[in-house]
Amino acid sequence: MPPTVDSxxxxxxxxxxxxxxxxxxxxxxxxxxxxxxxxxIGPSGSGKTTILRLLMTLEKLDGGTIxxxxxxxxxxxxxxxxxxxxxxxxxxxxxxxxxVFQQFNLFPNMNVLRNITEAPIHSLGxxxxxxxxxxxxxxxxxxxxxxxxxxxxxLSGGQQQRVAIARALAMRPDVLLLDEVTSALDPELVADVxxxxxxxxxxxDITILCVTHxxxxxxxxSDRVMMFDQGQVLEDATPDKLFNDPEHDRTRRFLKAVIDxx
Amino acid sequence: xxxxxxxxxxxxPLLLEGLLVTxxxxxxxSVVAYALGLVFAxxxxxxxxxxxxxxxxxxxxxxxxPLLIQVFVLYYVIQPVGGMTxxxxxxxxxxxxxxxxxxxxxxxxxGIEAVPKGQWEATTALNLPRxxxxxxxxxxxxxxxxxxxxxxxTISMFKETPLLLAIGVVDVLARAKExxxxxxxVTEPYTLAGVLFLLVSLPASILVRRLERRAAHS
Numbered sequence: 001m002p003p004t005v006d007s008x009x010x011x012x013x014x015x016x017x018x019x020x021x022x023x024x025x026x027x028x029x030x031x032x033x034x035x036x037x038x039x040x041i042g043p044s045g046s047g048k049t050t051i052l053r054l055l056m057t058l059e060k061l062d063g064g065t066i067x068x069x070x071x072x073x074x075x076x077x078x079x080x081x082x083x084x085x086x087x088x089x090x091x092x093x094x095x096x097x098x099x100v101f102q103q104f105n106l107f108p109n110m111n112v113l114r115n116i117t118e119a120p121i122h123s124l125g126x127x128x129x130x131x132x133x134x135x136x137x138x139x140x141x142x143x144x145x146x147x148x149x150x151x152x153x154x155l156s157g158g159q160q161q162r163v164a165i166a167r168a169l170a171m172r173p174d175v176l177l178l179d180e181v182t183s184a185l186d187p188e189l190v191a192d193v194x195x196x197x198x199x200x201x202x203x204x205d206i207t208i209l210c211v212t213h214x215x216x217x218x219x220x221x222s223d224r225v226m227m228f229d230q231g232q233v234l235e236d237a238t239p240d241k242l243f244n245d246p247e248h249d250r251t252r253r254f255l256k257a258v259i260d261x262x
Numbered sequence: 263x264x265x266x267x268x269x270x271x272x273x274x275p276l277l278l279e280g281l282l283v284t285x286x287x288x289x290x291x292s293v294v295a296y297a298l299g300l301v302f303a304x305x306x307x308x309x310x311x312x313x314x315x316x317x318x319x320x321x322x323x324x325x326x327x328p329l330l331i332q333v334f335v336l337y338y339v340i341q342p343v344g345g346m347t348x349x350x351x352x353x354x355x356x357x358x359x360x361x362x363x364x365x366x367x368x369x370x371x372x373g374i375e376a377v378p379k380g381q382w383e384a385t386t387a388l389n390l391p392r393x394x395x396x397x398x399x400x401x402x403x404x405x406x407x408x409x410x411x412x413x414x415x416t417i418s419m420f421k422e423t424p425l426l427l428a429i430g431v432v433d434v435l436a437r438a439k440e441x442x443x444x445x446x447x448v449t450e451p452y453t454l455a456g457v458l459f460l461l462v463s464l465p466a467s468i469l470v471r472r473l474e475r476r477a478a479h480s
Contacts, residue, residue, distance in 0.1 A: 119388035
């Protein structure tokens, strides 16, 4: 799907984020169209994960604005003025966004089913039956129906990550953020997780932002790839263009380094 | 040593009566300490202005003064001034409970801080309401981890109850003293009182150690 500049799902305008003296994102502008699958690649420290964390409201930005679905995420309108969003506004804004973490972050005190139903019941107000029906459907999709009564600690990393994906999808987000979701996994467990993500990418219209080092995967499923360097978009192109004929030497060197390592 | 088994045996029923009081005070004070300690910890954590500082000040004050003085002040100063008439038993439960609540608060704080940051972030990503974050995610992970430490405080409280003799609580030690005054024999009742403490706190310690081991495994 080509990016539609008129009504983007996500819009970053002049976004600045720094930790102390260290500027992670400087005047960052980009948009993502509804339904797009965008991979964010680049060296560590280039600000990719920070972009996801800002979208999930896990961090506060230091400048600029972020819009999701045309509504401000980090700010709200008070009269004509833009003021930082309060918790009530954020709770509403967050409903559109889901996130899967590198370290899964499943709740170890709940079984798999409750991990998935907890938020739909208590955040969306679904009935237990509705939430469980939805959870079972999602577990089927990620291939873990038989694990629904297990505790997360008894699952492999790959299985935990698939539960985490199901948990995020159970909230029916418009935007799904994937933060290096295979980086903490043993190599032989990566394939199952990627297969699930491929299925989501092709069978749903969720907008996906994916920070990843899996270049083959990024190449296969992305509509667009953004190469980051030092807090800015160095290159923004189709996977074909970016992987086969990058504009910048920096991109070429990065891709070579990643491929050599693998 | 002059030891009379007969006199020892005779003192047992009264001592057991006292032990029951000691155990009752310990258990009730534990409930107060655990509940109030959690409230203190949550107030500190949420950082409500003024209230949070007031709690911190109170915690520091209680920890820096001897329990016996707190018991006296509560019984002889605060109560008459406030126009209350609490029994020595109730006063003892409150004094011990509040004193140990200040320590329990620290234990809860450590337990809450030990919950990984990723857990908090997951609750944000799932948009869970504050109340669920605490009751469904954070406390169910934090509390089991701190149970052994809380258990140790209960054992400490158990051993500190004889202090309440000072305001007339009739516990094991008070009963031993009573037996001594009646029979002019002190060796047996005091020795047995000590043995009774040992008989309760030793198994309790073993239980706590087992809890510790289980907490370490999970």
